[in-house]
Amino acid sequence: MEVPNTQENMSKCICGRCPSYIQGDTGAFCMTGASDKGPSQKGCFCDDCEIWSEFSLSGEGYYCINGKAS
Ligand code: SF4
Ligand code: SF4
Structure with a gap:
């Protein structure tokens, strides 16, 4: 599923860890x-x-390499 690029959604991201x-x-x-x-x-x-x-979302993740969720 596509994830809307909103401030609220971005604030939940744990990529930094x-x-x-x-x-x-x-x-x-x-x-x-x-x-x-x-x-x-x-x-x-x-x-x-x-x-x-x-x-x-499902699959291997790695959106930083594979690109956006779709
Ligand atoms: S890139 Fe991964 S950690 Fe970051 S918001 Fe999306 S699902 Fe969460
Ligand atoms: S692999 Fe990439 S998309 Fe997945 S949590 Fe780490 S930085 Fe975020």
Whole structure:
């Protein structure tokens, strides 16, 4: 499911705690699209995020690499 890019949804993002996250990056990649900083897969915390269950997301996560949820 697409996740609306709202301030409320962005505030729930836990990308900042994830080992794949690059400091200073934007986060909320399921809403905004892939990172342009070239992150690599070191684990993804998306399935622990409130947004994951709220918008019935599924799959491997890694929106920072794969792009927006659809
Ligand atoms: S599902 Fe992942 S990318 Fe989307 S808000 Fe949660 S932690 Fe961030
Ligand atoms: S999308 Fe997943 S892998 Fe990428 S920074 Fe967020 S929690 Fe980590």
